[in-house]
Amino acid sequence: xxxxxxxVPGTYPPLSTxxxxxxxxxxxxxxxLREFDVFLAFSWRDWSTTIIPSFIFSIGAAxxxxxxPRVLCYRYLLLLxxxxxxxxxxxxxxxxxxVLEDQIxxxxxxxxxxxxxxxxxxxxxxxxxxxxxxxxxxxPSILPETIGWILTTAFLNLTPAGHHWFGKNCIGxxxxxxxxxxxxxxxxSPMTDQSTRFVWAFAFWxxxxxxxxxxxxxxxxxxxxxxxxxxxxxxxxxxxxxxxxAIPLQALALKLGRIGHPGPASILLALAFAHVIIGWRVxxxxxxxxxxxxxxxxxxxxxxxxxxxxxxxxxxYSPTHSASLLPxxxxxxxYDRGRKIVWRKSQG
Numbered sequence: 428x429x430x431x432x433x434x435v436p437g438t439y440p441p442l443s444t445x446x447x448x449x450x451x452x453x454x455x456x457x458x459x460l461r462e463f464d465v466f467l468a469f470s471w472r473d474w475s476t477t478i479i480p481s482f483i484f485s486i487g488a489a490x491x492x493x494x495x496p497r498v499l500c501y502r503y504l505l506l507l508x509x510x511x512x513x514x515x516x517x518x519x520x521x522x523x524x525x526v527l528e529d530q531i532x533x534x535x536x537x538x539x540x541x542x543x544x545x546x547x548x549x550x551x552x553x554x555x556x557x558x559x560x561x562x563x564x565x566x567p568s569i570l571p572e573t574i575g576w577i578l579t580t581a582f583l584n585l586t587p588a589g590h591h592w593f594g595k596n597c598i599g600x601x602x603x604x605x606x607x608x609x610x611x612x613x614x615x616s617p618m619t620d621q622s623t624r625f626v627w628a629f630a631f632w633x634x635x636x637x638x639x640x641x642x643x644x645x646x647x648x649x650x651x652x653x654x655x656x657x658x659x660x661x662x663x664x665x666x667x668x669x670x671x672x673a674i675p676l677q678a679l680a681l682k683l684g685r686i687g688h689p690g691p692a693s694i695l696l697a698l699a700f701a702h703v704i705i706g707w708r709v710x711x712x713x714x715x716x717x718x719x720x721x722x723x724x725x726x727x728x729x730x731x732x733x734x735x736x737x738x739x740x741x742x743x744y745s746p747t748h749s750a751s752l753l754p755x756x757x758x759x760x761x762y763d764r765g766r767k768i769v770w771r772k773s774q775g
Contacts, residue, residue: 465537465542465543465551466511466515468536468537468542468543469515469518469519469522469536469537469543470511470514470515470518472533473514473518474514475724475727475731476633476727476730477510477513477514477607478510478511478514479731480607480608480611480730480731480734481506481510481513481607481608481610481611482506482510482611483731483734483735484608484611484612484625484629484734485503485506485611485612485614485615487612487622488611488612488613488614488615488616488622489503489615489616491616491619492615492616494616499615502614502615503615505562505566505614506611506614506615508562509559509562509563509566509569509610509614510611512555512558512559512562513559513576513606513607513610515555516552516555516556516559516576516577516580517576517580517603519548519551519552519555520552520580520581520584521580521583521584522536522537522538522548523538523545523548523549523552523584524584524585525584525647525651526538526539526545527647527650527651528644528647528648528650528651528653529647531646531647531650532643532644532646532647532716533647556577559573559577560573560574560577566614568613568614569609569610569613569614572605572606572607572609572610572613573606573610575602575605575606576602576603576606576607579599579602579603579606582594582598582599583595583599590651590652590653590654591653591654592638592641592654592655592656592659595637595653595655596634596635596637596638596641596656597634600630600633600634600637601630601631601633601634602630604626604629604630604633604634605626605627605630608625608626608629608630609626612626624684624685625684625686627684628680628681628683628684628685628686629684629686629730629733629734631676631677631680632677632680632681632730632733633730635673635674635676635677635680636673636677636723636726636730638655638656638665638668638669638673639669639705639709639719639722639723639726640723641655641656641657641658641665642657642662642665642666642669642709642716642719642722642723643716643717643719643720643723644716645657645658645662645716656668656669662712663712666709666710666712667710669706669709670706670709670710674702674705674706674709675702677702678698678699678702681698681733686733701729702729704725705722705725705726705729708721708722708725709722
């Protein structure tokens with residue numbers, strides 16, 4: 428099974444047909460393409476919650492920056508590998524620790540599918556975490572966030588508290604979003620009071636939304652002893668708690684972070700309607716994990732729209748700002764299309 432057409436080991440001409448420098452180049456290219464394919468296999472599901480939001484949020488940093496375009500381009504060239512290493516380092520650790528869970532919930536992942544051995548994944552983890560830390564040493568302002576994310580990854584994958592719903596979502600998810608968005612902004616431009624407020628609002632919003640993700644993974648989480656909210660209190664009670672407590676707290680986090688507040692009544696109504704729809708979908712028990720997964724991905728869409736709302740120092744609701752959302756929409760469309768293609772390949 429290939430995640431990208433043409434990246435199947437063995438589809439290249441045999442090494443014996445190459446000589447000298449050509450053989451070296453062929454070997455190097457095969458290695459790079461193979462590792463790129465492995466990276467996609469480990470991480471493609473999580474781009475919408477890691478790489479894409481980081482770049483959307485960084486647009487506001489770029490617009491408020493006084494750096495010349497040449498320097499901004501260089502900073503974005505730094506943000507890309509940092510974002511890749513951010514998600515890859517976590518996914519390697521998470522999937523190494525969760526092989527049994529993935530055999531049930533996501534058997535197409537690299538380790539349970541046999542695409543990568545457990546030993547190979549552990550070796551890649553050492554290389555990726557080392558590169559991730561080295562990149563932050565090169566750009567020291569993001570060192571606290573990088574160390575914070577490494578510690579958060581260890582907490583989530585190696586400790587009993589990280590397997591409990593409070594530790595997993597209310598601590599791990601919050602600190603992870605803080606590390607992700609703080610770095611995404613700081614790589615482009617220094618933090619401001621406004622951007623700091625946005626980061627913490629989004630961090631708490633994400634932490635509360637993560638409970639929705641746990642509704643779809645009950646079988647696999649039970650198999651590895653994870654204590655998520657639906658496992659601890661039961662599926663229906665968890666849905667009630669999410670709808671009546673977590674989702675209103677999400678709206679409160681946005682208000683305290685001044686995201687959409689104050690703003691036109693149409694924006695406030697749209698935000699309220701979006702959260703009501705999510706709550707209604709959460710209460711549809713018995714429709715299966717695929718339905719719950721789509722509900723969680725709807726939260727992703729809301730998140731991208733919220734990020735687009737705050738990513739600029741321009742007047743927030745002006746026509747100029749609306750036009751500036753076109754790159755964000757393009758990113759979303761490209762990712763959504765790519766995710767559907769990869770999903771079809773993984774099922775085939």
